[in-house]
Amino acid sequence: xxxxxxxxxxxxxxxxxxxxxxxxxxxxxxxxxxxxxxxxxxxxxxxxxxxxxxxxxxxxxxxxxxxxxxxxxxxxxxxxxxxxxxxxxxxxxxxxxxxxxxxxxxxxxxxxxxxxxxxxxxxxxxxxxxxxxxxxxxxxxxxxxxxxxxxxxxxxxxxxxxxxxxxxxxxxxxxxxxxxxxxxxxxxxxxxxxxxxxxxxxxxxxxxxxxxxxxxxxxxxxxxxxxxxxxxxxxxxxxxxxxxxxxxxxxxxxxxxxxxxxxxxxxxxxxxxxxxxxxxxxxxx
Numbered sequence: 001x002x003x004x005x006x007x008x009x010x011x012x013x014x015x016x017x018x019x020x021x022x023x024x025x026x027x028x029x030x031x032x033x034x035x036x037x038x039x040x041x042x043x044x045x046x047x048x049x050x051x052x053x054x055x056x057x058x059x060x061x062x063x064x065x066x067x068x069x070x071x072x073x074x075x076x077x078x079x080x081x082x083x084x085x086x087x088x089x090x091x092x093x094x095x096x097x098x099x100x101x102x103x104x105x106x107x108x109x110x111x112x113x114x115x116x117x118x119x120x121x122x123x124x125x126x127x128x129x130x131x132x133x134x135x136x137x138x139x140x141x142x143x144x145x146x147x148x149x150x151x152x153x154x155x156x157x158x159x160x161x162x163x164x165x166x167x168x169x170x171x172x173x174x175x176x177x178x179x180x181x182x183x184x185x186x187x188x189x190x191x192x193x194x195x196x197x198x199x200x201x202x203x204x205x206x207x208x209x210x211x212x213x214x215x216x217x218x219x220x221x222x223x224x225x226x227x228x229x230x231x232x233x234x235x236x237x238x239x240x241x242x243x244x245x246x247x248x249x250x251x252x253x254x255x256x257x258x259x260x261x262x263x264x265x266x267x268x269x270x271x272x273x274x275x276x277x278x279x280x281x282x283x284x285x
Contacts, residue, residue: 022154024184025177026059029156032134033057039128040158047124048090052166055159063155068171069122072144075179079152079171080122086166087114119143121168129170136183137176153177219252220272222263248276 029036037054044052068079091113110118123141130137152171159167172180223243235241248260251272262274 021181021184022061022177025154025180026057028135028180028184029057029059035133036129036158039131039134040125040160043124043128044090048093050090050093052160055161058157058159060155060157061153063152063171064150065152065155065169065171066150068149068152068169069118070144070147070149071122071126071141072147073139073141073176075139076173076175077144077147077149078126078141078173078176079149080118080126080168081171082118082121082168083165084110084114085163086160086168087118089166091117125168126170135180137179139176139179149173216253218258219254220261220263221250221252248274251275 033054036057040054041052044050065079065081068081071078071080087110123143126141129135130139130141132138153174154172154177156170156172157167158169223245225241225243247262249263249272250257250260252258257278259278260276261272264271264273
């Protein structure tokens with residue numbers, strides 16, 4: 001139990017997100033903090049002659065950002081946003097442009113020079129973060145000038161240096177978030193398989209053999225009749241109830257339907273033939 005004042009940094013999950021390991025996404029970034037700091041520091045020094053270090057990475061879910069630079073990958077959309085103060089500082093250091101450091105908050109329009117720099121930074125930094133040694137996402141990205149994305153499932157904000165106004169953000173849509181979660185699941189399963197002992201494998205095979213020989217009772221629904229209470233009370237011995245038989249009959253285990261089939265008669269025996277599988281609708285997370 002936590003007080004409300006103690007919940008800073010605690011991720012709140014919506015009901016539809018329960019069961020997914022969203023709490024592990026920050027660990028993916030924080031576990032590689034030193035590598036990210038080194039790679040970003042080298043990139044800023046080489047590309048913009050700026051000595052910048054990574055102070056911290058903060059995370060937020062369900063973010064609305066309609067000004068982010070939009071990129072696309074084979075999975076979906078990725079967003080990149082950068083504080084204008086940092087953008088102007090980089091222009092000042094690289095081009096020697098005079099910059100007072102004061103940004104008009106009411107002026108949201110970037111100059112063409114600022115826009116070009118932000119677009120180039122978006123591709124290069126996202127590619128850097130997707131590299132094998134950081135997020136290990138083998139996804140090429142390219143600009144998406146015609147797309148529209150305002151809501152993002154996840155935001156990772158990278159604060160640089162001691163100035164809170166100098167930061168940039170990586171924004172991920174639902175598809176990229178689920179892509180990372182699926183990679184975590186595969187990694188966990190791979191580690192579990194590597195750590196499994198031969199005795200454990202033999203036990204699993206024995207359990208599978210036992211399960212394969214369990215007896216099951218199949219039930220076939222031949223007919224169904226709908227009646228109200230008034231009609232039910234009027235039934236008398238000798239009455240004939242009209243029934244309509246379906247073209248195929250459903251076969252159940254308990255209350256779960258497995259397949260359908262036809263009932264045929266051969267040598268005074270009833271047989272089930274023309275079995276057809278029930279194709280369940282696929283559900284996507």
